[in-house]
Amino acid sequence: MAISSIGIGSGLDVNSIVSQMVALEKRPLAQLQTQASSIQTRVSTYSQIKSLMSTLGDAAAKLTRDGSWNGMAITSSNSEAVSATVTGIASATTMGISVQQLARAQSVASTAVPKDTAVGGGTLTIQLGSWLHTTPPPQFTPGTDSPLAITVGATDSLTTIAAKINDANGGVTATVMRDATGERLLVRSSKTGEESGFRIQVAEDPGSPGLSALSFDPQNAPGAGMAGNTVQYGQNAQAKLNGIDISSPTNTFAETIPGLSITVSKVTADEVNMRVAPDTAAMKKNIQDFVAAYNAVNDLLSTSTSYDAETKVAGVLQGDSTAVGLQGALRMLTMGSAGGTGALQRLADAGIAMERGGKLAVDNTKLDAALKDPASLKALFANPATAGEGGGLAVQFKSFTSGLLALDGLMNNKADALSAAAKRNTAEQDKVNDRAALVEKRLRAQYTALDTKMASLTSLSSYISQQVASWNKSSG
Incomplete structure (x- = not known):
């Protein structure tokens, strides 16, 4: 007799029994899954720590560069007339500048002619050079460039001629201007300055005269x-x-003062006072960025390794020796010395002190006072490392973070360890599931055999009962 559904032959709720037995076998999964979640949270937290460490390293590296301390700020008493930018290594200085005239390009215009009419054929020869025009007659000194010849057709309009001049790219530009009297050809030097002038000589086509109007x-x-x-x-x-x-x-004026480019925009009646001084605002911002980057790492480490007695909730890295050691190492660095003979030796000397909880706080009054001596402040952060000394504090932080973030550094080693732990956890969960599957298979096989046996016994019992009943009737 075939058994169509497990449990029918025995009358037992086999599915329930098997499910409970399998669930019992899988009980270790709950703990393993909790551990897996914890591992992933730690992986995520260490990823954040690594990112913040990279930011801290970048902020420290910036304080080690000469460019962060050699910057100059420029102030002008009339920036609309005279301004300047730093283009190289500039020295602190003050200067007075007055502007008598602005640079301009040479510009000439033709007499108006009717719109779209031809002016005559021939050749325009454009020569670049300079004009001495202050005493008549004007004298022209040709430049080093070869003259440019523009061939003009007998039917060419001013628009066509302007296009030919522009296509030649010979140091002048041409534009056609239209008004109530007709149209004019405007010719202008491509560059400003006395040596960017031009003259235009004309050789007319005898058969179509008139081009001399553009000479x-x-x-x-x-x-x-x-x-x-x-x-x-x-x-x-x-x-x-x-x-x-x-x-x-x-x-x-790009080369007048080394490291500065001075731009004039207006003629001035009075002298414009300009001051070039160390850019202490940029220095201060770089220091504040370093402090903010340090505090971001410290806050994450503090939160992750702490225990809240009120909520009885522990941080995801509480008891993690790597995180605790990292936090301690960072705090030791902030309390270290820059070495050397500088007037500023510790962060506190520049107004940067550690508060409760490990955060750094900036005393702007003390920092502003330190910024009055940029050389000493630079030494505090950027002194190069020497034998026996780690150098300035930013140099020490840069070295520390570079080691942490190196391919074989602590951050990658920790990530590898957590990755290995996650793999082991997954393997353990697989083992539990495999054992549970084997238990289920064995139980179902056993209960199927029991069903078959019980069905056979039930059939035999029914047959015996029928025979006994038949015997009883015969005896009666």
């Missing part, structure tokens, strides 16, 4: 062509620095 050569043909119209000659910017004349083809 500009006041030395050889005064009053002819565009030379008969208003001219703006190119000029250099002219200024006085502490009473000394300075000149530039642009409105920027």
Whole structure:
């Protein structure tokens, strides 16, 4: 007799029995899963610690660089007229600058002609150079560039001629301007300055004359062509620095003061006072960034390793010797000495003190006082390491964090250890599940055999009962 469902033959609730036995076998899973969750939380926390350590290392590294201490700030009594930027290594100084004229490009315009009409054919020869125009007649000195020849067709309009000039890219630009009188050709130097001038000489096509209207050569043909119209000659910017004349083809004096680029924007009636001094604001920000980065690491370590007596909740890394040791090492670094002979030896000397809980706090009054001596403050943080001494405090922090974050450093070693623990935990859970599966298989096999036996016995019992009943009837 076949058994269609386990338990029918025996009359037992086999599924319930087997489920309870398997559940009993799986009881260790609960603890293993709790451990797995704890391991993942620790992995996540150490990942955060590693990230914050990297930020701290970057902030410390910035304080070790000369550029963080050599920066200069520039102030101007009239920044709309004169301003400056630091372009290299600049020295602290003060200066007075007055501006007599701004740089400009040469610009000329033709006489108006009807819109889209041809002006004549021939060749425009454009020569770059400089004009001495302060005493007539103007004198032209050619530059080193070869003259540029522009071929003009007999039917070319001013728009076509302007396009040809611009396509030649010869140091001048051309634009067509239209008004009620017609259109004019505007020609302008591509650069400002006295040496960026130009002249335009014309060779007309005898068969289509008129191109001479676009010539500009006041030395050889005064009053002819565009030379008969208003001219703006190119000029250099002219200024006085502490009473000394300075000149530039642009409105920027890039080489006058080493490490500075001075830009003039307006002619001035009065001298503009400029001051170049150490950029203490940038230094202070770098120090504050370092303190903030340290506090971020300290806060995470403190929270992770603490125990809240009121809530009776422990931090995820409470009792973790690595985290506790790391926190202690960081605090020891903050209390260390920069070594050497500098006036500032400890963070506290610069107004950076440790508060309860390990956080650093900045006393701005003391820090501002320390910033008045940038050399000593730089030594506190950036003194190079020597034999027997670890160097400035930022150098020590940089070395410490670099070691932690190295490929074989503490952070990666801890991550590897936690990863191994997670793998072992997974293997243990697999073992429990495998044992439970074997127990279930064995129990179901045993109860199936019991069902078969019980079904056979039940059938035999029914047969005997029928025979006994039949015998009883015969005897009666």
